[in-house]
Every structure is written in structure tokens, then in C-alpha cells.
Amino acid sequence: MVTAKALVLPELNAPFQLVDVELDSLRPDEVLVELKATSICATDPAVQRGKIPLDFPVVLGHEGAGIVKEIGTAVSGLSVGDHVVLSYNSCGKCRHCQKRNNFRCVEIMKRNFGGKREDGTQTLNWNGKPVSSCFFGQSSFCNPAVVQANSCVKVDSSLDLAVVCSLGCGIQTGAGSVFNVVKPVEGDIRSLGIFGLGAVGCAAVMAAKIISQDKPKVLSQIIAVDTNEGRLKLATDLGATHTINPEKEDVKARLSEITRQEGLDAAVDCSGVLSVINTMIESIGAGGIAVTIGNPGNDSKASVPILPFIAGAKTYSACHQGNADSKSFIPHLASLYLQGRLPIDCLQKLYKAENINEAIADMKSGSVIKPVLLWT
Ligand SMILES: [Zn+2]
Ligand SMILES: [Zn+2]
Known part of the structure; x- marks a missing residue:
């Protein structure tokens, strides 16, 4: 069993806690990702204060970026060592997904806010008990993380993952x-x-x-x-x-x-x-x-x-999600960043992952626009 560090929200309105968790084994359509950075989006604190209902305890995080460490048996298009930005999840099978309009997926709410896998199980346990997970198919306030393959967007390995992690939700939107x-x-x-x-x-x-x-x-x-x-x-x-x-x-x-x-x-x-x-x-x-x-x-x-x-x-x-096909749109945004035309780094401030509560307080006060948690 793989252990991981996770920023768990134990209950409504509680602060995040950095704890050890146990990861479940990979399903065929899942990927193990070593996170390098996860930025915070308004939807994370919205769950913390109950604006978006999810069962507690829960592991949130939906703007992760990292390196693929292991892939499930049914995953195609990804290899160990690939650099990935994690974005929203979709079924990949419905008529909208088939046309690469995944943002209209008929299972969009279940796949991103359902708090569990399709088979009803969780990707991680805390103190031997399952925790709500699969947030946006990633729950990337956890390192390493079990991620749904449809949430993974392969990006060029020369990109700074601490910058491009923010492309996963807010910037894309x-x-x-x-x-x-x-x-x-x-x-x-x-x-x-x-x-x-x-x-x-x-x-x-x-x-x-x-x-x-x-x-x-x-x-x-x-x-x-x-x-x-x-x-x-x-x-x-x-x-x-x-x-x-x-x-x-x-x-x-x-x-x-x-x-x-x-x-x-x-x-x-x-x-x-x-x-x-x-x-x-x-x-x-x-x-x-x-x-x-x-x-x-x-x-x-x-x-x-x-x-x-x-x-x-x-x-x-x-x-x-900006009506975007993240698989093509995120690499496009990354190239605009490299050209100096999408200077998202000027919105960011870096924090150690364990300082998430300080990062969220700074975002709420308006002093920081886009906090980024580093998993070092
Ligand atoms: Zn978001
Ligand atoms: Zn779909």
C-alpha cells in the first residue's frame, strides 16, 4: 500500500490538516501522479464553508501538476515520466465527450463533485477509513495522488509545473x-x-x-x-x-x-x-x-x-471551464505563457503545502490572487 501526505478537511469550516493517508490500488483508468504543485481555486474554500456540499472528511485540490509515476492497465496516451497538468474530469464516452466538448459531459457533476470513484470506492483512506476524494478526478491536495486518466493533460517537460498548475481550472475558465x-x-x-x-x-x-x-x-x-x-x-x-x-x-x-x-x-x-x-x-x-x-x-x-x-x-x-477541451486548450495556454503573452505567474504566490491555511486566508483577504502550494 502506498502512503501519501494529504491536506485533509476533517469537517465543515475546519482548517486543513496535513496528515498521512493510504492510497488505494490503481484502477485500470487511473494514474499515480507525484505532485509538484497545486494551486488553490475559489471552489476549494467554497467546499470548506459548505457552499458546495460534499461529505467530510474530504481531500480537495483541483489545480495540480506533477509527474506520472504509474499508469493503470487501460490508460492510453500517457507514460511514466510524463509531465501533466490536472484539470476537470469527464466520462470520455458520452456524445459531448466524443466531440471533445467534455465540458458538457453528461456526468460532469458526478465526476467532479461526487466525492468518489464510479464504482463507489475511494482513492484514499485516513486512519483506516475512506475519505471523500476524486475531487475534479484528482484530489490533488495529496501527494502522490491517484488521478483519473481523463483529468490528466500532458504538457511539455520544460514547463515550470509551479506556474502551469494554475491552468487546470481558474485560468482555463x-x-x-x-x-x-x-x-x-x-x-x-x-x-x-x-x-x-x-x-x-x-x-x-x-x-x-x-x-x-x-x-x-x-x-x-x-x-x-x-x-x-x-x-x-x-x-x-x-x-x-x-x-x-x-x-x-x-x-x-x-x-x-x-x-x-x-x-x-x-x-x-x-x-x-x-x-x-x-x-x-x-x-x-x-x-x-x-x-x-x-x-x-x-x-x-x-x-x-x-x-x-x-x-x-x-x-x-x-x-x-471556459467551454474548453482541456487536452488541447491547456497546452495552448502554456505556449502563450512561454511567449510572455499570458503572464499568469504575476498572479501567483508560492507557499509550502503545509501552509495552506495561511494561503487561503491571504486569498480571502484579497492580498493574493492565486496561491500555489509546493510539494517539496
Ligand atoms: Zn476551480
Ligand atoms: Zn462525457
Whole structure:
């Protein structure tokens, strides 16, 4: 039996504890990964405080990166020694997965938030008892980790795993919302509003800048909205052409002024705050698209004014994981990082894995955007 170090959440609202756990044997479709780094995404502390229900104790972690140590008998396309970024899990068999639209997998909730394998067993035990696991198919707050093969994305071994681990969820989601959902085409989309400047929103700003550089006349207005002045300054450095602080300015009035009363051509909400989502929806102009990323709560309902949406042929959309096929999108994002066009390392701060509680406190206070835990 393989033993591992894991950051266990023993119960609701408790701090994480670094403990020894025992790993279950590999199933045919699983991979043993030696983690080098795991970054923290907002969904991890959301489980800790009960916003997302899972049975406790649980091992979370869904932005891992490491090296393949062992592969199950049915795994193809991966070898021992491969470097992998771990992303969301999917069944690989349904009609959406067959078309590489895995983000629409019919088993997406079960495979990522089910807390166990398909056969109902757990990948690890703590004090001889099973612990909720398979979070995003990886539970990468554990080293080494038993990972579902569909969560593994092979990447070039020259990449710094402490940087590219963050591509697994948050960065993929923010960049994908712009590249894959807004999908600006020549001349059609001039203005893009980005609401909320966590890692997801900052990645959306980076993606928007890339598109504005590659496609003339597209996204000439990249408007970042947040209450944190430091993050507005960062957004400007990353490519935002305008910033709005809702604590100092009326957001709708300012957006109307910037867009010359036309409204936004596109917007993405990365805050997950219902009032902000509704402001975004109301700020969309004719032919525009508003995209929801963050979930303000499982019972939340956004308000779409139907007649203006009919009259303006507007779209209100949601997206999941940036509607990205992680197997191709993550290597693409990694190459953009290497080109200096997706500077995600400027969002990161490194911590020893055992200092996870400090890292989460820093993320909550707003002093750090993307904490990265190192397994050294
Ligand atoms: Zn996430
Ligand atoms: Zn599927």
C-alpha cells in the first residue's frame, strides 16, 4: 500500500490538516501522479464553508501538476515520466465527450463533485477509513495522488509545473470565456466588460489583450470592474483600457459613457455575485453577449429583461471551464505563457503545502490572487 501526505478537511469550516493517508490500488483508468504543485481555486474554500456540499472528511485540490509515476492497465496516451497538468474530469464516452466538448459531459457533476470513484470506492483512506476524494478526478491536495486518466493533460517537460498548475481550472475558465464563448470576430465586438478581478477575471483580461493584438479593430475597449484599486491597476498593466471601481462610480452610467450609449458588446462575470451579474446583463448592448461564470448559489436566479433582449437580439449565456477541451486548450495556454503573452505567474504566490491555511486566508483577504502550494 502506498502512503501519501494529504491536506485533509476533517469537517465543515475546519482548517486543513496535513496528515498521512493510504492510497488505494490503481484502477485500470487511473494514474499515480507525484505532485509538484497545486494551486488553490475559489471552489476549494467554497467546499470548506459548505457552499458546495460534499461529505467530510474530504481531500480537495483541483489545480495540480506533477509527474506520472504509474499508469493503470487501460490508460492510453500517457507514460511514466510524463509531465501533466490536472484539470476537470469527464466520462470520455458520452456524445459531448466524443466531440471533445467534455465540458458538457453528461456526468460532469458526478465526476467532479461526487466525492468518489464510479464504482463507489475511494482513492484514499485516513486512519483506516475512506475519505471523500476524486475531487475534479484528482484530489490533488495529496501527494502522490491517484488521478483519473481523463483529468490528466500532458504538457511539455520544460514547463515550470509551479506556474502551469494554475491552468487546470481558474485560468482555463477565464481565458476560455473570452476565446471560446465571447469569441470576438473581426469588427463585431469592440467592447468587453470583465466583472471581478480574481484569477479568472485577470485571465479574461489577458485573453482579451491577446485577441486585441491579433485582430485589428476587435476589443478596442477592455473594461475591468472591481472594488480593489490594486487589482484595477494590475488589470491596466495586463491590458485593460478602462477601469471602473463600483465604490467610486456608477457602473452602468460609466459603461454607457465609455461605449457612447451603445452598451457593451460582450461581458463576462467572474465575481459570482448576483447583483453584479444583473448589472452585467443590464449593461449589454444590441447584439451583445453576457456570460456568467461564477455561481452565486445553487438557488440563485439572474434577471433578464426579456423585451430589451428580444429587441436587441442579445444573448445571456453561461460557460463551464471556459467551454474548453482541456487536452488541447491547456497546452495552448502554456505556449502563450512561454511567449510572455499570458503572464499568469504575476498572479501567483508560492507557499509550502503545509501552509495552506495561511494561503487561503491571504486569498480571502484579497492580498493574493492565486496561491500555489509546493510539494517539496
Ligand atoms: Zn476551480
Ligand atoms: Zn462525457
